[in-house]
Amino acid sequence: MNASQIEKNVIALVENFNKEEFVFDLLKAYGISKTSITRLKKGDFNLSKIDGEVLYKSKMLFKEVESGALLNTIDELTKDTDSLKHNPRFVIVTDYKTLLAKDIRTGLALDTPILEIHKHFGFFLPWAGQEKYAQKNENYADRKASYKMAKLYDILVTENPNIYDDGGHNLNIFLSRLLFCFFAEDTDIFPIEGMFTDTLEQHTQKDGSDTHTFLDRLFKVLNTKDNSKEAAHFKEFPYVNGGLFRDTIVSPKFTKEARKIIVECGDLDWSEINPDIFGSMIQAVVNPAYRSGLGMHYTSVPNIMKVIEPLFLNELNEEFEKHFNDVKKLNKLINRIAKIKVFDPACGSGNFLIIAYKQLRRLEIKILARIYEVNHQLNLGFPDVYTKIKLSQFYGLELDDFAHEMAILSLWLAEHQMNKEFVNELHDYGKAEDILPLKEAGNITQGNATRLNWEDTCPKNEDDEIYILGNPPYLGSRNQDKEQKEDMKFVFLKDYKSLDYVSAWFYKGAKYIQGFNAQLAFVSTNSICQGEQVSLTWPRILNEKVEIGFAHQTFKWTNNAKGNAGVSVVIVGLRNISNKQRLIYIDSHKLKVLNINAYLTGGPNIFIFKRSRPLSNIPKMSYGNMPLEGGFLRFRDDEKDKIVKDVRTLKYIRNVIGGEEFLKNINRYCFWIDDEDLEDAIKIPEINVRIKNVREFRENGGEVARTLANRSHQFRYRNEPSNNQIVIPCTSSEGREYLPCGYYDSSYISLNSVQTVYDAEPWVFGLLYSKMHNNWLSAVGGKLESRIRYSSALCYNTFPFPDINEKQKEQINLHVFEILEEREKHPEKTIGDLYNPDKMPKGLKEAHHQLDLAIERCYRLKPFESDTERLEYLFKEYEKMINKNTLLEKPKRTRKKKAK
Secondary structure (H helix, E strand, C coil): HHHHHHHHHHHHHCCCCCCCCCHHHHHCCCCCCCCHHHHHHHCCCCCCCCEEEEEECCCCCEEECCCCCCHHHHHHHHCCEEEEEEEHEEEEEECCEEEEECCCCCCCCEEEHHHHHHHHHHHHHHHHCCCCCCCCHHHHHHHHHHHHHHHHHCCCCCHCCCCCCCCCCCHHHHHHHHHHHHHHHHHCCCCCHHHHHHHHHCCCCCCCHHHHHHHHHHHHHCCCCCCCCCCEEECCCCHHHHHCCCCCCCCCCCCCCHHHHHHHHHHHHHHHHHHHHHHHHHHHHCCHHHHHHHCCCCCHHHHHHHHHHHHHHHHHHHHHHHCCCCCHHHHHHHHHHHCCCECCCCCCCCCCHHHHHHHHHHHHHHHHHHHHHHHHHHHCCCCCECCCCCHHHHEEEEEEEEHHHHHHHHHHHHHHHHHHHHHCCCCCCCCCCCCCCEECEEEEEEEECCCCCCHHHCCCCCCCCEEEEEEECCCHHHHHHHHHHHHHHHHHHHCCCCCCCCCHHHHHHHHHHCCCCCCEEEEEHHHCCCHHHHHHHHHHHHCCCCCEEEEEEEECEEECCCCCCCEEEEEEEEEECCCEEEEEECCCCEEECCCCCCCCCCCCCCCCCCCCCCCCCCCCCCCCHHHHHHHCCEEEEHHHHHCCCCCHHHEEEEEECCCCHHHHCCCCEECCCCCHHHHHHCCCCCHHHHHHHHHHHHCCHHHHHHCCCCHCCCCCCCCCCEEEEEEEECCCCCCCCCCCEEEECCCCCCEEEEEEEECCCCHHHHHHHHHHHHHHHHHCCCCCEEECCCCCHHHHCCCCCCCCCHHHHHHHHHHCCCCHHHCCCCCCCCCHHCCCCCCCCHHHHHHHHHHHHHHHCCCCCCCCCCHHHHHHHHHHHHHHHHHHHHHHHHEEEEEEECCC
C-alpha cells in the first residue's frame, strides 16, 4: 500500500471517527489485514490483558487514558520492560481528544489533536514498511563524522606530497578501511566495543610517528585467518576478508594532529551512521567542489523511492497483499525476491543500491512475519529462518575510484544493519549469519559505463529478473568535455553532438532490457523530455519493442544541502511492450493512461520537430531585433531626461520592449535612425558620440560585428510593425497559469529577448494566451531548468490550430479586448504581478476563462476536463495535420511520354 492511499485511509478514519474502533481502524489504514485485526479484537493477538490496552507484537502498545494523564502514562509505558520485550514499534496513548505517540526505534514523538492525525499520517508509515527518512538532527552523526574525516584528509594530503602519484587509489582504499574499523568497533562486528580506537591509542606514539606502521600491521592482521602468533593487542582482531583488506597498501604518514583526529573519530557513535547517505557525504571529503556543504550532499531517500517503488517495489508489495493468506505463494514470492538483480550503471557511492537492498530486506521481513502469523493460527511450527537476499544480487558501475570503494563499503554496512533489523523484527525465529568473514559486497565495477559492455558487469540469463536504476550524469551538449564527446561518439557512432550526456544511459539501457525480463528507470534533467532533445533522443529508444511504462513529470530533485533549490528532473521508466498499466505521476497524483510519449504525457508516440513556418494557418513569428551595439544605442528612463533637452533627439527616440521591460514594466528607449536621416542625426552631439562608440565596439568585436561597423547607427536587425505587434518573452516563470503576452502599437521596437508577431489580428493574441497553447508549450518547448523557454520553431510553428471562420475570430477578438481592458484597470501592477496565480485579479481571471472556452470551442464543442485531456487531443491533431501536410507536399509523379 502506497503513502497516498494510506493518507486517504487516515482521512476517512477522521471523517468517520469512532472511539470504540479507533485503534483498529488506524491499523487497518496502514494495511494491517482484516484477519489480523479480527484476531486482535478477539484477544488472540493482544498480549495485554488490561482493559483499554492493546499490545500488538512488533506493532504497538496502545492505551486509553483519562485527560490530564497523557504525559505521565506514555512516560511509564516507554519504560515498561515487560511490554517492550515484545518490541512494539509505537507506544500510543489517547483520551480521544489528544493523541501522544512515540516511535521506540527512532525516539521521535508525536503530539496532535486526534482529529488532526491525518496531518501526521507519515509518522506511522513503518507499519506499512515505509521507514521515515528525515533523520533527527539532520543526520548529526553522519555530518560530524564527515567534518572529522575532512580534517584528517586535508592533513594527510598536506603531509604526504606524493599521495596522488597513483591517482589517489591507495588513499581511497585506506580511507575505506579506516571507516570500516570505526563502524565495526561500535556495531559488534569487532568483539570489543571501541577496540580499534583503544588499541591504536595505547600502542602508538602521541606524535603520530608510528601510526602508519600500526595501521599497516593491523590491516594485514584483518586479512589473516590465524593471528595466534601476533602481538597480544592484535590477537583479538577477527579475520575480515571480503576483499576489503586483501591488497597490500602503504598507509600515509601521520602527524600528532592527524592521530588526534583518529582518536576523536573513535569517540563518535558510529552505530548511528546511515550507510544510505554516508558514502555520498564521505565522498564530499575528497571532492573539493562539495566542501561548502560537507555532510549534506546526498540524494534524499524519498526521491530514490520515486524510482524504486514504481519500478518494482509496488508490484512486489501488491503480490504480498494478493497472497496474504497463502503460505505457499508467500514462500514463492520470497524465492523470487532472492533471485532479483538490481543494477545501477552510474552507482556513485551506492545510494540507490543500498535503498533497494533495504527495501527488499524489509519486504522479506514482512512476508516472513505473515507466514509465521498464518502458521501460528494453524498451530503449525515455524523453523528458524535466515535471509535469502544476498549482496551478490546487486550490481554497480562507477567511474570514480573512491565512490566505487565507498559503494562496496556502504553495502557491507547496510547488510550488517539489516541483519540486526531482521533479528529484532523476527526475534522468535529470525537468525543472521555472522557478518565476518565478509562476503563479496555486491558486484561493483570501476569503469566508464558508456564504454563498457553492461552485460559484463551484470550478466543476464534467460530466467533472470533484472531492474536497472540510478541517477546518471546530466551534462548538456555544450558542457561536455572532449573525453565525454568521445564517449558519446562511442555509443551513438553518429549524430551525437547535440545530445545530452544522460541519453547514452537511456540508449544503452534500452538495448540491454530489450527482449529480456528487465526494466529500467533513470532520473534525468527534464531537458531530455523537452524541446529539441526529444526528437534527437527518443526515436533511437522507443520502438515496437520498448515503451515508457511509468514516468514522473518535472519535479525538484533536492538533496539535503542547505539552501539547495534542487535540479528540475523527470523519472522515466522503460520496459518491453506490455499490457500492464502505464502510469504518469504528477506531483502527488497518479494518472493511468493508454500510452506515455517522450514528452511524458498521455498521447501517441510522435516527435515534434522544429519547423521554419507554422503548421497551422497563423501569421509568421520571428525574434525581435538584435541590437549588437554594446548598449550604446539604448538608454534607460533616467537617461532620457538629459537626452531630450536637445529637442532634436525626439525624432529619433523609440520605446523598446524586451522580456524584462515587458514583465517588469520597465521603460527603456533606443535611437532608431533611418539611413536617409543619418546626416542630420550625427549633427546632434549625443547621437554622434554614441554612433562612434558603436563603431568602435563592432570593429573590435567578432566577425559578424565587424561587418556591421559601416552602419553603426542601427541595430543589427531592423524590423518594425505598421500597426501593432504581439510580443512573448523568450524566457519566463513556470509559475503562471498563462503565458505572458504583450500587445503593443507601432511606436515600440521589439528586442531579441522576445518573440514577435508583427501586425497580427487580435485573435492571434488570444490564441497565444490560451490554456491550449500554454499546455502545448509546457509539453514540447525547451526549458531553462523549470522556466518557460519560448521557441517559435518548436512552440508556435508546431502548434496545431484548426482553420476558423470570421465569426469565430470576431468572438475571440472580443475576449482579447476584455483581457486588455482588465489589465488596464491595474496600471500599478506589472505583468508579473497581474499573472501571479495567488494575486491574479478576479476580473482578469474570468476574462481569461471565457477566452479559453472560446479557443477550445474551435477544436470541439465538448469542454476539456483537464490539461492531460487537452494535450492528448493536441498530439492527435498534430499527427493528423502532419500527415495531411505530408500528403499535400508529396510531389506528383509524372509519366514520361513515349517516343513516337
